[in-house]
Amino acid sequence: MALPACLLVFTFLILPFFMAFGLSLTNQRLVSPNPTEFVGLDNFKKMLGVSFLIIEPEMDEAGHIKLDNEGNPIYPRVRNFTRNQEDFPQFYKKREWFQLGLQDGKVLVVLSQDVVFLKALANTMLFALVVCPVQAGLALFLALLINQPLRGINIFRTIYFAPVVISMVVVSMLWRFIYDGQNGLLNTLMQMFSFGLFEPIDWLGNTSTALPAIMAMSVWQGVGFHMVIWLSGLQTIPLSHYEVARIEGATRWQTFRYVTWPSLRNTAILVMVIITMQAFTLYPQIQVMTRGGPLDSTQSLVFQAVIRGYEKQDISGGSAISVILFLLVLSISLFQRYLTREKN
């Protein structure tokens, strides 16, 4: 009886899962007449390998630090160390990821062969770090608001839940108009409320605002779904508990802190695990709204996996990213499980 189901699960879930592991250790391409070769951990070394370079400011003959027109010290170009330099073979073809200032004007430069991947990794982590608590908190707040026996409360439930049933691709398309740099809805509204003082911002075209803009939209789109889960948790709490709290003279905050919150424990675990997993698979927003730009400020792991695997025909590179993503989400889920374990 279970055979067809097992077959489907095996073909479409288990097999691709192990294939991704296998392919990430090869140089498999999407289409190529050349045979596939086993390359070991090369794909992972290329993506995760970093090296460190300390550069000092340029000195003039008298031993003073050279300054540019704005009074900042002048540093030699990182390119001088990474291109065609026999003295620094360890830096060959690497690129600057970021810099840290050290003492005496020295600068530590972190170099990597695959800066785009590392930026995607950092962005994805940051996205999860911001979206998880904000989305979960906001969803709980909304759930508390609509968990009241008021007339017409279903209208609010519907409104809050509506974005969830719209496809993320459609939502992203619509929000692109909202975020438009010239006459987008957001800029127009801000100008109206600030009586024209607000300077229009190109939300998706700025390295500093693009990722926060996508975060805000993602929270808005997903919040209704988690609100419903919180709501189901809230409705399992017996009314008698609240009655007891009221008789004891508990304030609203005390009621929430000592009655509601402890009863929502299992719901909270579920919500956090789901949001974390969803946040790490950040993809359609990026694909539709920014395609990783500007200047890699919105690169994400899944987006890079797709770009490499299909657009650049490098299946092994895409698989390697998927494997890293899997290990990352697995370890975070296990850590969450450990934090929320039953303490006896």
Add this chain to the structure above:
Amino acid sequence: MAPLSIDESKLDGFLPGALGRWNGELYAVGLWDAACAIFARKSVLEANGIRIPTLDNPWNQEEFDAALVTLQGSGDFEYALDLGMAWTGEWYPYAFGPFLQSFGGDIINVETNMANDALNGDAGIAFGEFWQSLFARDLVPGTSQDGADRETGFIEGQYALQWNGNWAALPALDAFGDDMLFLPAPDFGTGPKIGAASWQFGISATSEHKDGASAFIEFAIQDKYLSAFSQGIGLIPPTAEASAMTPNYSAGGPLEVFYGLSNEQATLRAVTPAYVVAGKVFEKAMADIANGADVADTLDTAADEIDADIDQNSGYQ
């Protein structure tokens, strides 16, 4: 793919862009070609005292730059030139790669089969600096350009000039009539260049009916059918005879100028299977430089990525 077995005499007079050759064999034939031009209005150029370039005497870099600064300074337009940054994808290497070639660089040097020194050599960096300066001086809309503005911005007068293809020519002609000009690409040092080649017919290597498919392509490239195709979809007929039979492209026709552009300026992109990946890498590099990334570093990274892909595919040999 399999080489085509088509009588070479049938291909006489074809625009070079409509033929796909690799390793001395013919692999693909296009029933049309496409060409890019600077869309402009005669009245705007004359009002701003800008020389109207011709096929024989196109703008050089200084003239082109001065024209953009003048148009921007006139205050009549949001941007002097629309490059089409909203059209992500193939448009970038097709439309902007020829600028790089005109500077003397290329995405891949076909002879050495490498992008290093071609893309990030002195010519490449000179092109990158120029490219970045267009965006830094706000002469052109950047990567966050709205797709709708790209479609209608020139016709509605937001942009003074537009870098666009012949497929967009008819709406512009409808809007401006005799005032409309299709100007040749500027000469950035090694001659004015535009992208050649469009979609073409080829045969799969695993096809069971290669002869039949070849025979069909040979049949389809008769001048009367090329002309019919062009009339149907508006693209450039790939032979002079077919052009003469097509009202839009015949002598005195409104789009005749595009046949000349295709014939004179069209330059093939690097003819190598590595182009698929190289085009994507080039697209990202152009977008990053437009957004203010360091020119030399960005081109280095792009060249390394293209070369790594060529290596990974055993040189695509």
